[in-house]
Amino acid sequence: MPTPMVDQDAPRFRHLADPQGPLFQPHAKGNNVEVVGKMPWQDKQVYKLKVTFHDGAEDFVYLDAQSFLPVRKVNTMYVVRRKKSIDLEQTYEDYRAVNGVQWPFTEKANAPEADFSQTITWKTIEVNQPLDDAAFTGPQG
Numbered sequence: 001m002p003t004p005m006v007d008q009d010a011p012r013f014r015h016l017a018d019p020q021g022p023l024f025q026p027h028a029k030g031n032n033v034e035v036v037g038k039m040p041w042q043d044k045q046v047y048k049l050k051v052t053f054h055d056g057a058e059d060f061v062y063l064d065a066q067s068f069l070p071v072r073k074v075n076t077m078y079v080v081r082r083k084k085s086i087d088l089e090q091t092y093e094d095y096r097a098v099n100g101v102q103w104p105f106t107e108k109a110n111a112p113e114a115d116f117s118q119t120i121t122w123k124t125i126e127v128n129q130p131l132d133d134a135a136f137t138g139p140q141g
Helices: 010-016
Strands: 034-042 044-052 056-066 070-080 084-098 101-111 115-122
Touching: 010 070, 044 070, 070 101
Parallel strands: none
Antiparallel strands: 034 044, 044 056, 056 070, 070 084, 084 101, 101 115
16 A cells, blocks of 8 residues: 655655756756765775755765766665665666667665665666657546
8 A cells, every 4th residue: 555755755756856867967956066085996996976955965976086987876765664864875887888878787776774785787778769659648537
Protein backbone atom coordinates (compact mmCIF):
# COMPACT_ATOMS: atom_id res chain seq x y z
CA MET A 1 0.00 0.00 0.00
CA PRO A 2 1.44 3.42 -0.96
CA THR A 3 2.37 5.77 1.84
CA PRO A 4 3.17 9.49 1.66
CA MET A 5 6.79 10.52 1.54
CA VAL A 6 8.11 11.87 4.84
CA ASP A 7 9.06 15.55 4.86
CA GLN A 8 12.71 14.73 5.66
CA ASP A 9 13.11 12.77 2.40
CA ALA A 10 11.42 15.19 -0.01
CA PRO A 11 14.45 17.49 -0.57
CA ARG A 12 16.65 14.59 -1.74
CA PHE A 13 14.08 13.56 -4.34
CA ARG A 14 13.75 17.16 -5.55
CA HIS A 15 17.53 17.18 -6.09
CA LEU A 16 17.40 13.82 -7.91
CA ALA A 17 14.68 15.16 -10.22
CA ASP A 18 17.20 17.52 -11.85
CA PRO A 19 18.15 15.62 -15.03
CA GLN A 20 21.32 17.66 -15.65
CA GLY A 21 22.62 17.37 -12.09
CA PRO A 22 23.74 20.01 -9.62
CA LEU A 23 26.88 21.07 -11.51
CA PHE A 24 25.07 22.23 -14.66
CA GLN A 25 24.25 25.95 -14.36
CA PRO A 26 24.37 25.76 -10.55
CA HIS A 27 23.74 29.45 -9.87
CA ALA A 28 20.59 29.46 -12.03
CA LYS A 29 19.27 26.65 -9.80
CA GLY A 30 20.31 28.36 -6.56
CA ASN A 31 23.17 25.91 -5.95
CA ASN A 32 26.59 26.96 -4.70
CA VAL A 33 29.61 24.89 -5.80
CA GLU A 34 32.86 25.15 -3.88
CA VAL A 35 36.13 23.40 -4.72
CA VAL A 36 37.22 21.83 -1.43
CA GLY A 37 40.53 20.61 -2.85
CA LYS A 38 42.43 17.97 -4.76
CA MET A 39 43.03 14.62 -3.06
CA PRO A 40 43.91 10.99 -3.76
CA TRP A 41 41.02 8.55 -4.07
CA GLN A 42 41.50 4.91 -5.04
CA ASP A 43 44.21 4.95 -7.72
CA LYS A 44 43.71 8.52 -8.99
CA GLN A 45 43.62 12.17 -8.04
CA VAL A 46 40.18 13.75 -7.70
CA TYR A 47 38.75 17.20 -7.14
CA LYS A 48 36.35 17.28 -4.21
CA LEU A 49 33.45 19.67 -4.75
CA LYS A 50 30.94 20.73 -2.13
CA VAL A 51 27.49 21.47 -3.58
CA THR A 52 25.17 23.43 -1.31
CA PHE A 53 21.59 23.43 -2.58
CA HIS A 54 19.20 26.35 -2.14
CA ASP A 55 17.46 24.44 0.68
CA GLY A 56 20.74 24.03 2.62
CA ALA A 57 21.35 20.35 1.78
CA GLU A 58 24.88 19.38 0.79
CA ASP A 59 26.38 16.85 -1.61
CA PHE A 60 30.05 16.12 -2.17
CA VAL A 61 30.97 15.35 -5.79
CA TYR A 62 34.38 13.95 -6.72
CA LEU A 63 35.68 14.55 -10.25
CA ASP A 64 38.57 12.64 -11.80
CA ALA A 65 41.38 15.23 -12.00
CA GLN A 66 42.33 14.18 -15.55
CA SER A 67 38.99 13.56 -17.25
CA PHE A 68 36.76 15.72 -14.98
CA LEU A 69 34.18 12.91 -15.07
CA PRO A 70 32.33 12.25 -11.80
CA VAL A 71 33.67 9.17 -10.04
CA ARG A 72 32.03 9.49 -6.60
CA LYS A 73 29.20 11.30 -4.85
CA VAL A 74 28.39 11.36 -1.15
CA ASN A 75 25.12 12.75 0.14
CA THR A 76 22.80 12.36 3.08
CA MET A 77 19.48 10.57 2.85
CA TYR A 78 16.75 10.07 5.39
CA VAL A 79 15.94 6.41 6.12
CA VAL A 80 12.39 6.03 7.37
CA ARG A 81 12.87 2.61 8.96
CA ARG A 82 15.91 3.91 10.89
CA LYS A 83 14.29 7.31 11.61
CA LYS A 84 17.56 9.11 10.90
CA SER A 85 19.71 10.54 8.15
CA ILE A 86 22.67 8.52 6.89
CA ASP A 87 25.41 8.92 4.29
CA LEU A 88 25.00 7.35 0.86
CA GLU A 89 28.09 6.85 -1.31
CA GLN A 90 27.69 6.39 -5.06
CA THR A 91 30.56 5.55 -7.40
CA TYR A 92 30.68 5.64 -11.19
CA GLU A 93 32.95 3.35 -13.22
CA ASP A 94 33.63 1.94 -16.68
CA TYR A 95 32.98 5.09 -18.70
CA ARG A 96 32.40 4.53 -22.41
CA ALA A 97 31.52 6.88 -25.25
CA VAL A 98 27.95 6.66 -26.54
CA ASN A 99 27.16 9.10 -29.35
CA GLY A 100 30.10 11.23 -28.25
CA VAL A 101 29.10 11.40 -24.57
CA GLN A 102 30.85 9.50 -21.76
CA TRP A 103 28.47 7.30 -19.73
CA PRO A 104 29.32 5.22 -16.65
CA PHE A 105 28.33 1.62 -17.39
CA THR A 106 28.68 0.67 -13.70
CA GLU A 107 27.15 2.54 -10.77
CA LYS A 108 27.52 1.39 -7.18
CA ALA A 109 25.63 2.64 -4.14
CA ASN A 110 26.60 1.91 -0.58
CA ALA A 111 25.02 2.94 2.74
CA PRO A 112 26.39 0.68 5.51
CA GLU A 113 24.25 2.27 8.24
CA ALA A 114 21.13 1.23 6.32
CA ASP A 115 22.44 -2.23 5.39
CA PHE A 116 22.19 -1.20 1.74
CA SER A 117 24.51 -1.93 -1.16
CA GLN A 118 23.79 -2.32 -4.86
CA THR A 119 25.59 -2.40 -8.18
CA ILE A 120 23.94 -1.51 -11.47
CA THR A 121 25.70 -2.52 -14.69
CA TRP A 122 24.45 -1.74 -18.18
CA LYS A 123 25.30 -3.90 -21.17
CA THR A 124 24.28 -1.16 -23.60
CA ILE A 125 23.15 2.43 -23.38
CA GLU A 126 21.18 3.92 -26.25
CA VAL A 127 20.40 7.61 -26.52
CA ASN A 128 18.02 9.65 -28.66
CA GLN A 129 15.89 6.64 -29.53
CA PRO A 130 12.52 7.40 -31.17
CA LEU A 131 9.51 7.27 -28.86
CA ASP A 132 5.96 6.51 -29.89
CA ASP A 133 3.61 9.42 -29.04
CA ALA A 134 1.34 6.85 -27.35
CA ALA A 135 3.87 6.71 -24.49
CA PHE A 136 2.73 10.20 -23.47
CA THR A 137 -1.03 9.68 -23.48
CA GLY A 138 -3.02 9.12 -20.33
CA PRO A 139 -4.78 5.87 -19.54
CA GLN A 140 -8.16 5.25 -21.15
CA GLY A 141 -11.26 5.06 -19.02
